[in-house]
Amino acid sequence: MSSIPNDLAALWMPFTASRQFKSAPRLLAGAKDMHYITAGGRKVLDGVAGLWCVNAGHARPKIVEAIRAQAAELDYAPGFQMGHPKAFELASRLVDLLPDGFDQVFFTNSGSESVETALKIAIAWHKANGEPGRYRLIGREKGYHGVNYGGISVGGIGANRRDFGPLLSGVDHLRHTHNVPGNAFSRGLPEHGAELADDLERIVQLHDPSTIAAVIVEPMAGSAGVLLPPKGYLARLREICDRYGILLIFDEVITGFGRLGAPFAASRFGVTPDIITMAKGLTNGAVPMGAVGVRGEIHDAFMKGPEHMIELFHGYTYSGHPLAAAAGLATLETYAEEGLLTRARELEKTWEDAIHALKGLPHVIDIRNFGLAGAIELEPIAGAPARRAFSAFLKAYEKGLLIRTTGDIIALSPPLIISQEQIAQLFDILSGVLKELD
C-alpha cells in the first residue's frame, strides 16, 4: 500500500474544492470489490462505483489479469490505418449488447470525447446524406455531456459553461424535467413532465427543421443529480425527431452497462436513439476508454468515394488502445458471467424501499430512484447553496461511506455487485449522516 505523499501542492485537481481538500486530504490507496481502503488504512464502502464507472466492483481478477497480460503482449498499436485484434473483438461484443440496428462502434478515451465524436458524426452524416444545412445541436438544461467545448455547449449546467467564453454556435436547449414540487418522492419514473418533450417542437419551429442535426440527452441525467425521464418523455422526443429527420443521441456514459438494470437505458426504456455514447462502465473504470455506438445506415452513408481515401477525419491516438480493449473485453465477460447487466433490476425494489425509508429525515425534500441509482435532495442552507450536501459528503466519508454530491443533491450509484446487507449498511450510515446535519 502506498504511503501518504507529503506534498499535495503541484496537482491541480479536477472538479475539486482544492483548498479545502488540501487542508484535509482524502486519499484512497487501495480498493477491492465494494470497498476503498484509505491511505490511513480505513475501509470505505463505495456508494458511487468510483465515479459511476466501477460497475463490477474493484480489482476484479479477470480484468486485472487481462490488463497485466496485454501490457506485456502488445502495449500500443496505432489505430490510424492499422489495427489490432482486440479492438475489433470489443467492437463486435458491444454491437451484441447495443439495441438492434446498431452495428458500428467508434472508440474514444472518455465520455467527453464520446460526446464530441457523436456530435461530429451527426453533423457530418447529414452532410454525407445531402443535407449540409443541418448543423444545429439541441441539448437540454441540466444536461452533462462532459467538459469539452461541444459537450459544454450542448450541456446545461451553468457552472460548467459560464467561465469559458463563447461556446459553440447553433446550439439550443430543451427545458429540463426536474420538478420537485410536482414529482417529489416518486418511486421509479416520475408521472409529470412528458409534455416537456414538446419543447423540441417549439425549437424546430423557431429554427426551421432543415437546420437541426441532432438532439442529445442523457436518458437519465446523472451528474445533475439523478433526474429521471418523466413517463413517456423519451418516446415523445423520439417521435418528434423522426417527424423532422433529426438524429437522437442518447448520452449513456452513466446509464450504459447495467446501471438501470439493462445493458443500456435505451433497452430499459424501450426507446432507440440513432447514436449512443458510452465510457465509464465499458472498462469498469480500470483503463480510460469511451465509445460511440452508431446505427448501420449512418456509418454506411460515409462509405463512398475512392477506397484509398479516409472516410471520417476524426480519431484519437489512443482510440481502441490495447490495454483498454483488453480491459473492456474482460469487463464484458465479468458482467456476463455474473449477470451484472440486469442485476440492478433484481435489486431495484430493495434499493427503492431502502432509499425511500430516509423520507422524513431532516432537510430531505425529495428522494428518487431507478435501477441502482438514487438521489436524496436536501433543502439548501439559505445563502449557502451546496454547503449542506458537501458537509454530508464529508461526514459520510468519516463514517466509512463514499457518496457523491452535486449542489444540494446526494447521488448514489453503487457497484452492481452490492449485496442486500451492504445496501442496508449504506443507508444506515447515510441516515446517521442526515440526522447530524445542521
Ligand SMILES: Cc1ncc(COP(=O)(O)O)c(C=O)c1O
Ligand atoms: C452523461 C455523461 N456524459 C459525459 C461524461 C463525461 O465523461 P468523462 O468524464 O469520462 O469525460 C459524463 C461524466 O460523468 C457523463 O455523466
